[in-house]
Amino acid sequence: MNKKLMYSEEHLKYLRKEKKDKVFVLVCQIAILVVFIALWELLGYFGVINTFIMSSPSRIINTIAELYASGDLWYHTAITLYETVLGFAIATILGTLIAILLWWSEKLRRILDPYIVVLNSLPKIALGPIVIIWVGAGIQSIVTICFLILIVVTIISMLNAFRECDKDKILLMKSMGANTLQILWKLVLPSSIPQFISVLKINVGLSWVGTIMGEYLVSSAGLGYLIVYGSQVFQLDLVMASTLILCVLASVMYLLVALLEKRVLKSRH
């Protein structure tokens, strides 16, 4: 049955306005991008800005095309992506496991509490040089830095989520004779899924920060390396091109998590 037939004239008017507003917002968003790119290109073309320092959209595209042709595009992108995904996955999984452990043992949580607070306030990037010396320069140290940046926030957020679980629901499970594992598996974990997804979202953003910071410190490949290298040899086209690719990758990864969130939350209610 056609839904429109059931709506009042007033509601249809409201719907039309909603739709109009939505289109307007989208048009504005696209317009800003188009105007920005066009202005940048034209100002460079007419020599108002120095394209050697500012680069320009066409030069960025050309650089990406060159990188693609030489095979460097995949090489560097793949390395950075690999480091990010690895750091993200290890930190998220291990952080959640540690949070479970701390939830399980109240004693352990109390013992470790001050250490977690200190580790949380420490700017992890300060550990960079130590990490490089300990695990060696290369992909492993970048993954480690990324991991360090993520792990503490993951532990704290997940532990908070677990501890927020409704006390009466836990009592209910206990009154049915549930053991701790059952309480964890059937109640605490499922009820923490929304928080877990928001942790994933935060971690996606942070893992890029971690990887690029790591690559700035120590690397011979990757997008962060290209950015540093580009700035050292004053090839701003390369810097801009790498930044653009980074932007796209980070957005795609974020969108994937957002998609997961939509699916999970829909299946819950």
Added chain:
Amino acid sequence: MQPYLKLSNICLNYHSKQGETMALKNVNIDVAKQEFVAIVGPSGCGKTTILSIIAGILKPSSGTITLDGKPLATNTREIGYMFQRDHLFGWRTIQKNVELGLEISKDKSPESKQIVQDLLKKYGLTDFANQYPHQLSGGMRQRVALIRTLVLRPKILLLDEPFGALDYQTRQTVIDDVSDIIRNEKITSILVTHDINEAVCMADKIIVLSHRPATVRNVVMVDLDKTVSPSKRKKDKRFTELLNFVWKELDSE
């Protein structure tokens, strides 16, 4: 006759950093088989504490509890507990919610499965079995919560202000509903409530507690016609007499 559930000289102290709170002091309660007992008392006097002890969630500081003459075992499915809020798990369907207790005790027997189906059917929830809790009304959710405990065939059912979260309109229907189910299933029940109305119209026996530390002040037998629904019992003039009597008992504190 030996009472079915017997609490003898139960004392309970809570310990926290702020100090010691004496919640229960020599509480003695007898409950006969299939009896419906209501516990009323001033707020914060220790009603929930009594239920937690019977449910085996809290250990009394001293005193004994026996069920059918034997000391009460902890962590069993012999005691069903129903809370003020229904505490249905939003990520489980109604059917899965009802089966929670069976899952916990790893009971996969066909008889238990059959009990689930029977109870869902008997209490008009079969059509909602595959829906999620948020799709049901408050009264219906409370019914699901009750069935979730009944599935385990508990010997004793504990109800801690189970109607407190419902609005006035639904309240009376849910009270009739729950009362009907409990009488039907012949389950020994203990109801904790603030609402004396509720206690008088549902119970066989009302236990009036004192201020904290709680002791039993009085036990009032309710001689109303138990074959009719609670809302009908309210129309009896004896109901008002009992109501006033329990009021006075509470007030004389």
